[in-house]
Amino acid sequence: MAGVQVSNVSRNFGAHKALDDVSIDFADGGFYALLGPSGSGKTTLLRQIAGFDFPDSGRISIGGESVERVPVEKRRIGMVFQNYALFPNMSVADNVAFGLSVRGEPKATIASEVQRALDLVQLGKLGGRRPHQLSGGQRQRVALARAIVTKPRVLLLDEPLGALDKALRVDMQIELKRIQREIGITTIFVTHDQEEALTMSDRIGILRDGRLVQEGPPEEIYDRPQSEFAATFLGDANIFRGDATGNGIKLPDGTEISAGAGAKLAAGAKASCAVRPERIQISTGTGRLESANANSLKGQVSKRIFAGNNSTYFVERAGQTLKVIVQNTGADRLAEGQPVMLSWSPESTVLIAAV
Amino acid sequence: MAAQSATATRSGLRSALPLLAPAYLWLTVAIFLPLSAMVFFSFMTELPLSGKPWAFTLGNYAAFFSQSLYLTLLLASLRLGLEVTLWCVVIGYPAAYVLAKVLKGRSREAIFLLVILPFWSNGLVRIFSWAMVLREGGILDTALNAVLPFKINIDLMYSYPAVIIGLVHSYVPYMVLTCYLTLQAIDDSLIEAGRSLGATRLQVLKRIIIPLSMPGLVAGAALIFVPVVGSFMEPRILGGRTGTFYGTVIEDQFVAVFNWPLGAALSFILLAVVLVILAVASPVLRRAA
Numbered sequence: 142m143a144g145v146q147v148s149n150v151s152r153n154f155g156a157h158k159a160l161d162d163v164s165i166d167f168a169d170g171g172f173y174a175l176l177g178p179s180g181s182g183k184t185t186l187l188r189q190i191a192g193f194d195f196p197d198s199g200r201i202s203i204g205g206e207s208v209e210r211v212p213v214e215k216r217r218i219g220m221v222f223q224n225y226a227l228f229p230n231m232s233v234a235d236n237v238a239f240g241l242s243v244r245g246e247p248k249a250t251i252a253s254e255v256q257r258a259l260d261l262v263q264l265g266k267l268g269g270r271r272p273h274q275l276s277g278g279q280r281q282r283v284a285l286a287r288a289i290v291t292k293p294r295v296l297l298l299d300e301p302l303g304a305l306d307k308a309l310r311v312d313m314q315i316e317l318k319r320i321q322r323e324i325g326i327t328t329i330f331v332t333h334d335q336e337e338a339l340t341m342s343d344r345i346g347i348l349r350d351g352r353l354v355q356e357g358p359p360e361e362i363y364d365r366p367q368s369e370f371a372a373t374f375l376g377d378a379n380i381f382r383g384d385a386t387g388n389g390i391k392l393p394d395g396t397e398i399s400a401g402a403g404a405k406l407a408a409g410a411k412a413s414c415a416v417r418p419e420r421i422q423i424s425t426g427t428g429r430l431e432s433a434n435a436n437s438l439k440g441q442v443s444k445r446i447f448a449g450n451n452s453t454y455f456v457e458r459a460g461q462t463l464k465v466i467v468q469n470t471g472a473d474r475l476a477e478g479q480p481v482m483l484s485w486s487p488e489s490t491v492l493i494a495a496v
Numbered sequence: 497m498a499a500q501s502a503t504a505t506r507s508g509l510r511s512a513l514p515l516l517a518p519a520y521l522w523l524t525v526a527i528f529l530p531l532s533a534m535v536f537f538s539f540m541t542e543l544p545l546s547g548k549p550w551a552f553t554l555g556n557y558a559a560f561f562s563q564s565l566y567l568t569l570l571l572a573s574l575r576l577g578l579e580v581t582l583w584c585v586v587i588g589y590p591a592a593y594v595l596a597k598v599l600k601g602r603s604r605e606a607i608f609l610l611v612i613l614p615f616w617s618n619g620l621v622r623i624f625s626w627a628m629v630l631r632e633g634g635i636l637d638t639a640l641n642a643v644l645p646f647k648i649n650i651d652l653m654y655s656y657p658a659v660i661i662g663l664v665h666s667y668v669p670y671m672v673l674t675c676y677l678t679l680q681a682i683d684d685s686l687i688e689a690g691r692s693l694g695a696t697r698l699q700v701l702k703r704i705i706i707p708l709s710m711p712g713l714v715a716g717a718a719l720i721f722v723p724v725v726g727s728f729m730e731p732r733i734l735g736g737r738t739g740t741f742y743g744t745v746i747e748d749q750f751v752a753v754f755n756w757p758l759g760a761a762l763s764f765i766l767l768a769v770v771l772v773i774l775a776v777a778s779p780v781l782r783r784a785a
Contacts (some may be wrong), residue, residue, distance in 0.1 A: 213691045237695050240693030243703070291693060
């Protein structure tokens, strides 16, 4: 096992900056998600760490050893590919055995290690099958067993769950997490699915246009986004734009919103505030507001989407559509077209410097 | 359930018939009928067209076994087929690999065109151009002597290597095309997966790429081996006196000696031998693939 350090890595493809001065420290034994839209450079970064491609500048080290010019086969990494990339000409057991047999391990060792890896992914009895005889979830497990049987220093996963259906994906998320804990391997996981990143990882790195936007534990990124992009890409957020006042912002129409979290900005600077939809209280305005909710706005419900355990209200306010999520507590639901009062606390409001 | 699926198969065949019919009709008329006539001829003493009296005989087939010359020539032709096939693999497979996995876009199209070019040129023109290249004082001889500081004498004309060169040139596109198709179907991530597991490029080639492209190699080998064993044009023009092979003997029976029955019998012996070889080789090759 080993940690991975990426320092000031840049990679250009012609005029396109796929990675622009990216630095991330992947702690030993951690589960790390690289999150970003397509074209953000997350897969490029993973391929640099794997060694399929070399950076133009910057350093990459695995376990303290510089590897930025070491080819992939010498890096001792394990990788799971988006389409699993199982060898169709080999049985499941031979697929898993491949990494050990190219190293020239003795046959008996290979057989027992392969069986152990297949047992770990709960496919102990399917060693004799061919990949095409397996379901998507089973192929996924074989790919994982094949990647970890060689005891790699790092496990790299390139959108490994993207091809699975929703229910299976949730199962595999739990399974993957269990296996990762069991063997304690440093894991770097590329995904464009924010929910997957939130539920699985110890830390998340958000990438955009080849740059690292924000990096930290999921709770921190969700609760304290440092940019509008981070706020809206990881989860939903209502964004208010205006001028900083010292303890919040002033909207163009004069409404003041006070923010208890986020950046400290000098008064007068362009700034925005992000508020999560589930932090906003929605009411008809007749009842009493919670005392802590110092921020309030008036609006009108334009749409309600009922999703069983919660409802999402779209509220029109001064040309802006705000999103509010309300848990289903059995209370009266608000009708479309109804004037409402929105309120939330400054602690739920994150101040963000405008770019 | 079983009956249901049987009906489904039958109706599937019926609806497919209009699509199959033209091909099978053509094969019947253009290949099966003339070939049947040839089988018929091979059992005759004389060609009925010449007006001479004729009778049925096994003598034409017996001739093959009574004279060791035919067997010697057949073995020489099989060896020729094997050598040409091997050279086509050695030359064609790496080219197919580069076309399928290394080159992209425009440069791939350009190189592809160069590979297919022999297909579009007339066979005789191709062979006679080789004659100009290979003979003493020819293009190769002159060019090498112009570059090299010492005098060498290149005269490959009318030799076994000349025959091999001509045949490899004619048939290598088959190998390139069949291998290209199977290589191109191999997902690049399989190669990357192999390397991520610690395999060197050579190990990836041996254990992933070659096994997965085996169907292309086998198809290419079959497409080359069979016609080369019966080839006569290249051996005759480029081989001269050394270019006597089984195929040229058959050609002689039809064109020079006008002994069609013997020529037909020799052809069918060749066909039988080739079929036996393919039958014996196919399980081995299928296991390898």
